[in-house]
Amino acid sequence: MPTILDVAEKAGVSRSTVSRVLTNSGRVDPETKQKVLAAMKELNYQPSQVARNLRRKETNLIAVLIPCISNPFFGSLVQGMEEVAVKKGYHVILCNTGEDPVRQMEYLQMLERKQVDGVILTSLRNPLEEVRSYLQHGPIVLVSEYVEDNSLPAVVIDNIKAAERVTEHLILKGHKRIGFINGPEHIILCRDRQKGYIQMLENYEISVSHDLITCSDFTIEGGFACAKQLLALEEKPSAIFAANDEMAVGVIQAVQEQGLRVPQDVAVVGFDNVQVSKVVQPNLTTIDQPIFQLGVKSMELLISCLDGDVLEGKRIVLEANLCIREST
Amino acid sequence: MPTILDVAEKAGVSRSTVSRVLTNSGRVDPETKQKVLAAMKELNYQPSQVARNLRRKETNLIAVLIPCISNPFFGSLVQGMEEVAVKKGYHVILCNTGEDPVRQMEYLQMLERKQVDGVILTSLRNPLEEVRSYLQHGPIVLVSEYVEDNSLPAVVIDNIKAAERVTEHLILKGHKRIGFINGPEHIILCRDRQKGYIQMLENYEISVSHDLITCSDFTIEGGFACAKQLLALEEKPSAIFAANDEMAVGVIQAVQEQGLRVPQDVAVVGFDNVQVSKVVQPNLTTIDQPIFQLGVKSMELLISCLDGDVLEGKRIVLEANLCIREST
DNA sequence: CTGAAAGCGCTTACAG
């Protein structure tokens, strides 16, 4: 592989000069520049990114930590991030945590070892203190996740408001016994969705019944199991709100398995508006989460940090609308 | 940030020695080692990966080029790759090409610039010659894609055989007019699926009717449009085989929109066995492609190349079985 | 406008 020195020799200049044309910095005589360019072409020269990185103390790499890339929600999120990153001269290192706190910390160490310039987190599985200690090595941005004290910048939707909308929609349709299937409770956005659900019931002076509130794992199977449990209650719910679309699909399957109809016997609402919501029969009423945009904005935010912007505690909130289809 | 020199000073040794304990190479007096370890701990030292990379001329990074990470098929594929990579001390750089040949070449340049040690490609959108010219800079492995001359190692399924199985299954169910909706024809695996379809028709001496063969883009909408076209024929097909599950979902929607039933009026088969195949009603008969395993094997193959194995032209073929459900 | 020199933070023969 030719190095910068080979180019310099071939062009009859010093490597400083080659470097200048490489980085387009400093004044270079146009004629000299042509000679250098010609030499580079002739040798088929490509600068070593690693050497440049060591010198400049940057990597142009961003670590993106997500629970599971085979989940379409995270797929869209990462897609948004990647497009922005490439446009700005960065690349994305994909880090599947499998929700494992240990692996999350291992990936965070990439920041410390100067393997990446910054990190985007989609879920916080470790004490905030510990995560924050990595900030000395580079910026960290949260997406679809945030911390109450705003000590880390975040890009989110208003999950409380979204869940309120869903609940109000069901109430206005005449439902009073509304089941709720939440995701894992350690996730703040799940707690928010539950808050919104409860808040809106209270707004309409509907008593909150705790046997109607269940909790699962964001999978079809999980939603199915919770729905069976809810449908086995003395006083069955006439509507079920699941905290994501996959679980809502499981709910529909459980309802139909009991010989009941959606929405006539049980109305169902999901959350996210991923592809399955338009495939399942009946099509799912859901919250249209701007997944791709969440990815875009989070990467833009991170890169603006890297460019020197200070935005401790900045929180960007995107709009998420209710998308009414056949299941309610 | 502390460097190796800071550690050396604190421990009262040379940086060579620190480096030796860092890399666990060469003989180091146990006592000296303890001193060094203690100094590292005290300074909270982490070696710079970039400096090590420059010196060792490796990056421990793999570029994975895929058309679109928000597609669950590629999500599962990448998940398999990432797990293997991390286990072996590598990280994955995610490269979304959007099927754009120009972007594909740009990403390939990462190999030349020594930003990555190797590349995995899921689709070849550029002349083989050009892609092969990058081999001088590092290994390239294909997955779910291959080249006829085996000049690049590949991990695949036997798409001809799989399509034959599908077609035979339909024939044995009594179907004689079987529509086929293929993916983009420039993709070799699509050409193979079509070959299998035609081959099996010929085996059973069923004439191949070219108005029954259509071609689309692997999306639900694309499958829907092709199905409408097929269903508008004078002699309608009694079964439709789509080259992936998304298009098969579109087929089911088109059939049902016409007031026809699946499978009684039109049987439908997909390909891949992704999540939607179990959500759509009726559940889809499909080819169960070992997606995650394709990812695993391709990364293992690439890393074995990096470890020095020579495997030009190696082709690994995984099993893919027919998964019969309600749509046939 | 251009070059000589130092330095980014490691690793690795080579001596001892």
Place this chain on the structure above:
DNA sequence: CTGAAAGCGCTTACAG
């Protein structure tokens, strides 16, 4: 078992 020295391939003040 340990250290001094060279070097990976760039970039960047500093002189001129």
